[in-house]
Amino acid sequence: MSKELVNLMVDLKEQEALDLTTKSLEQGVDPVDILAYARKGVGLVGEKFANGVYFIPDLVFAGEILKGINKLVEPYLGSGKEDDRKRLGKVIIGTVDGDIHDIGKDMVVFTLDMNGYEVFDLGINVPKEKFVEAIKETGSKVVGLSGFLTLAFDAMKETIGAIQEAELRDSVKIMIGGGQIDEQIMTYTGADAYGLDAMEAVQLTKGWIGG
């Protein structure tokens, strides 16, 4: 079953993967193993994306299949906490004030989520105060600011300023991403790093809080 599920995930065969999961659960396969195989499949999809074989939507679809499998497996896990313990760490993501582009941001949320992180998605057009609040509430160590418009760079700078003012800057790592972001813009906004695609967001997060 193991190889079959991994292959179905890699081929993005949603229905077949879900059917196989249901069948395996009924046959008494360990749900923790099923999740592990599914994650392995997602990992391979990520590799194919990195190699240019797969494209943006494939990453998201793999994430959706994983979500579906999670749902099926959940009732079979001892308690809800079991899965929580597996979470690698918390990340806050949002599109900054004045910008309402969500595709890139959604991609990062998906990818972090399927790589095992607990993601707090603040949505679009997020005022700087909301980021500060979210850091206080969740205790996240990583914040991702997204923005596509050129003016979003100012909003990123202001958001990071607000985090600094709240004396939280030293307790979080901040990454930015979106349209035409580069080293120079990163310096301008005061962020710690920038990423050009969703996989880079995962790499950065891994580097900061492990996983």
Next chain:
Amino acid sequence: MSEHLIEFEPLCKEGPSRNGESILDSAQRMGIGLAGLCGGAGKCKNCKIRIIEGTVSELTPAQREVFSEEELDGGWRLACQTYPKVPCKVFVPLEAITSSQRLQVEGLEIGFPLDLPLNTVACELKPPSLTEPVPDAENLLEEINIQGPIHIDHYVLRDLSIRLREWKWRLTAHVRQGEVIGICPPDSRPLGLAVDLGSSKIAGYLIDLNSGRTLAAKGILNPQVSRGDDIITRISFAIRTPGGRGTMEELATVALKELAKSLCAEIGAETGDILEAVVVCNTAMHHLMLGFPVRQLASSPFVPVETGDLNVKARDIGLDFIPGAYLYFPPLIAGFIGSDHVAALTATADHWKNETALLVDIGTNTEISLITPGKITSVSCASGPVFEGYHIENGVRASKGAIEKVSLSGDSVHFRTIDDVDPIGICGSGILDAISQLCSAGVLDRRGHMTEGSHPGVVNRKGQLEFELVPGKEGRGNHRISITQKDVREVQLGKAAIQAAMKIIIAHNNISENDIDRVILAGAFGNYLDISNAIAIGLLPSLPLTKFLQVGNAAGIGAKLLLLSSTKRIEAKDLCSRIKYIELAGTPGYTEAFLHACYLEPYHLNRDAVRD
């Protein structure tokens, strides 16, 4: 086998076949764009035809596979595998033709009664005398004798007295809504200027206001390009740089001035002969030209200062037309849809009136309007500059030497360049063709992935796969022209934005593709793109080719109409009041629609195209 006459229906084209030529070969030689992707191997099944009259060669196994017994009896064949034995009459289904009908409206003259926003009045004044010392202005106004209040622009008053005497009291007065905006010698030719002020190109048309005829036309590069390729970058320049807004305004004004000057020079006139101008443009250009603030345009919720139409004295923005001349700015729709789209709607009204139609203008920002009886819905999406040749490894603008058409047959690559000179790069329509043909040939899969070894043209250069259209030649510098894997990704993102926008606008109106009578493609890229190839990769929806109409620079035509007709100006305003604008970013279902749209495959516009 010898020469036989072949008639192609319903195209009304005929010609003799040459010795040993298949019907496909003959068709292509005669300029009938019958698609043949597989190079005659009978694999792609694109060249389906029906023999109406005449005897042709024996059936091949490939044809037996493609067609049912019934179809074969009905005369259906693959043109690539069929040879005429006697004179034949052949039916070509429209979906098998690669190029659809192209309307050359660029040169189309205005065919409607002129209804100028200004009156030209021939006057002969009675010179004043000691017994009747009538002031010159009063003398002129009495002679003009128009109903309602009337006054003379004070710039016209400045040299009124000198001119009246110089012209011996005979003159032409130009009156615009109760205002004398200029005076000319008798029998002078009244000129108007229509301008399509694009982000990258500015198109100008000098019009004879008496006849409506275009006397000269010219396109120049928008000098604002030096401050950024796209609108957002220019807005940010205007905001961030001290004096930035002024710089942008000045660049646009200088460009207009130069354009007007060179157009007038072409016909031996002077810019002072221009009585009225119309400028259509996107909202950001509009604001930058008029010196309006633009910060609020670049950030949510993207509101313009003003969307109504404006009449601005040409001299107020530094243009030296006739002293009292006005620049007319037609109404805007929203932050990302400007008067250029309003002009395109105006110009194409005859094609969409009483119908359900889509008007699509593909550019860096793609504007789409869905017209249904009584209502217009508009969206704008950021499709990026790929179809204008930017962000593409060997991409160039559509100019001399740009590869504009590409086709593959078997292992060979065919292309055509603009003006048939040596290729310098590839422009939007060429990129579209190449990617579509690479898909058909199996070089690209639906995910847009290029497969090594799938075609002799695929090469691995520094770890990245690319498809060589033009191999580099030794001793001639590096003239290699390729489509890289990254280029394919750029096209996927661009077309996905357009496809998703199309689906949202359809879903919003709860209609389905069968309801759509017409798809009007405006703009340069829209004019030259190959519809079949655009459908094949999902840039345009899968609809019968006959529903597509390529109308060229509709914004420019619209600007001309708005210059020449008060009625059109009123209609344009009325049109705008019926437009519902949808902001795509943040619309539920857009992200999902976008992701699905990334695949290189045809799509349909169904009610359930967008899931929330």
